[in-house]
Amino acid sequence: MEELKSLWEKIISKLEVKVSTVSFELWIKTLELIDFRDNKVLVLGASSTTAKNQLYKNHAEQLKECIAQVFDEGCDFEILDPNEKEDYIKKFKSSIEDSSNFEKDLDKFIFNPKYTFENFVVGKSNQFVYAGARAVAENPGKKFNPLFIYGGVGLGKTHLLHAIGNYISEFYPNLKIKYVTCEKFTNDYIESMLSKREESKVEFREKYRNVDVLMVDDIQFLSKKDSTQEEFFHTFNDLYQNNKQIILSSDRPPKDIATLAERLESRFASGLIQDIQSPDYETRVAILRKKAQQERYFIDDEVIEFIADKINTNIREMEGLLSKVHFFASLLGKKTAGIEEAKEAFKEKFDSTRENLTIDSITDVVCDYFNISKTDIIGKKKSKDIVEPRMIAIYLISEYLDIPLISIGKHFGGRDHTTIIHARDKITDLIKTDEKIKNIVTDLKSLITNS
Ligand code: ADP
Numbered sequence: 001m002e003e004l005k006s007l008w009e010k011i012i013s014k015l016e017v018k019v020s021t022v023s024f025e026l027w028i029k030t031l032e033l034i035d036f037r038d039n040k041v042l043v044l045g046a047s048s049t050t051a052k053n054q055l056y057k058n059h060a061e062q063l064k065e066c067i068a069q070v071f072d073e074g075c076d077f078e079i080l081d082p083n084e085k086e087d088y089i090k091k092f093k094s095s096i097e098d099s100s101n102f103e104k105d106l107d108k109f110i111f112n113p114k115y116t117f118e119n120f121v122v123g124k125s126n127q128f129v130y131a132g133a134r135a136v137a138e139n140p141g142k143k144f145n146p147l148f149i150y151g152g153v154g155l156g157k158t159h160l161l162h163a164i165g166n167y168i169s170e171f172y173p174n175l176k177i178k179y180v181t182c183e184k185f186t187n188d189y190i191e192s193m194l195s196k197r198e199e200s201k202v203e204f205r206e207k208y209r210n211v212d213v214l215m216v217d218d219i220q221f222l223s224k225k226d227s228t229q230e231e232f233f234h235t236f237n238d239l240y241q242n243n244k245q246i247i248l249s250s251d252r253p254p255k256d257i258a259t260l261a262e263r264l265e266s267r268f269a270s271g272l273i274q275d276i277q278s279p280d281y282e283t284r285v286a287i288l289r290k291k292a293q294q295e296r297y298f299i300d301d302e303v304i305e306f307i308a309d310k311i312n313t314n315i316r317e318m319e320g321l322l323s324k325v326h327f328f329a330s331l332l333g334k335k336t337a338g339i340e341e342a343k344e345a346f347k348e349k350f351d352s353t354r355e356n357l358t359i360d361s362i363t364d365v366v367c368d369y370f371n372i373s374k375t376d377i378i379g380k381k382k383s384k385d386i387v388e389p390r391m392i393a394i395y396l397i398s399e400y401l402d403i404p405l406i407s408i409g410k411h412f413g414g415r416d417h418t419t420i421i422h423a424r425d426k427i428t429d430l431i432k433t434d435e436k437i438k439n440i441v442t443d444l445k446s447l448i449t450n451s
């Protein structure tokens with residue numbers, strides 16, 4: 001049940017960014033998880049009948065969407081008002097309390113059944129990483145160890161990890177696989193350290209070392225957490241020495257995760273480091289077609305091309321737009337979604353992204369990306385490693401926000417508006433001629449629109 005609770009919390013936090021603060025505080029936050037009936041239906045308790053009705057009326061779609069992201073699409077939910085809750089508990093109490101069942105059955109939700117190799121569209125941008133992942137899935141612990149996959153947000157890293165997991169579960173049912181996000185690994189570790197029970201440290205080790213395949217998703221988050229990092233190295237070495245397969249994903253190459261590279265460099269030599277790049281137009285179209293087919297959306301080809309054209313890096317974002325288009329069409333009772341719905345969905349997405357952006361939020365993303373301080377980026381330093389990020393930040397701000405150049409200048413330590421124009425135009429030009437700058441800007445844009 002604990003595991004289930006943390007999954008439920010994940011759903012709540014996803015909802016938090018989707019609904020208004022008022023709705024969140026009033027209706028969503030007060031929802032209580034009662035049961036996970038037949039491993040299919042999340043039974044939720046609302047604080048009142050009004051709350052229940054409001055949730056069904058205004059937030060059913062969002063709830064469903066977030067549940068699908070955390071569990072899988074087949075999962076549904078049911079909201080009970082306080083009276084119904086009482087009846088429900090009376091009727092099913094024994095099964096609810098038998099929580100050991102939950103843990104066991106939840107294992108199968110660890111790998112999203114949709115994230116398979118078959119559902120992964122292969123193109124120029126990802127053919128090598130696909131081949132590497134497949135080779136590892138077919139020969140766990142024997143072929144490339146560790147496998148390190150890196151690439152930008154929404155490009156399919158998690159999908160590939162799950163595909164490996166699904167494959168190994170099917171063809172090597174005796175192998176024990178553990179998949180965690182870096183966040184989960186860290187939390188588990190911290191919890192084991194803080195626990196007063198002596199056994200908890202041993203339990204932690206057993207959990208992570210007593211496996212045949214360990215996957216840690218988004219390992220870049222390890223970078224700042226010293227003691228967790230230490231523990232990860234021990235886990236890694238232990239598994240590695242026992243020929244257990246290790247698979248890691250990250251948004252950047254190992255060399256850019258400060259101490260990871262140093263400490264594991266020799267290990268990486270025997271493994272495979274593979275990057276996943278942004279898909280080209282044809283691959284984007286193929287991915288959207290596959291997705292539409294999978295979800296049984298009827299969508300005009302024109303719409304697919306429109307989306308592939310508008311969004312060119314983040315596949316998750318493309319999929320989000322596709323399902324929104326489908327949703328809009330279904331609201332209108334149309335069987336096939338057309339270009340009008342696509343334009344409407346895109347406009348809404350664009351507006352809501354812009355609404356949440358500020359000079360500061362964009363500057364922060366740029367600072368994080370280059371790992372430089374805010375004081376430096378707005379300050380007077382003239383070294384290239386600061387000037388370039390500064391110009392890029394200025395470019396992005398003028399691209400996303402409709403604010404006077406003078407205000408941008410003010411934000412950047414009182415620079416003159418001509419300096420701002422110069423920076424903006426310089427980057428505009430560089431994007432056309434300099435592949436590296438172009439990629440940086442693309443990365444940053446996808447970070448900004450997802451932050
Ligand atoms: P990441 O972990 O790199 O941020 P995900 O693996 O979560 O990205 O992928 C985001 C979404 O895009 C998922 O729904 C995934 O199924 C889909 N996706 C990514 N790459 C492909 C691909 N090559 N073919 C089909 N779907 C893909």
Ligand code: MG
Pocket residue numbers: 157158159217218
């Ligand atoms: Mg991921």
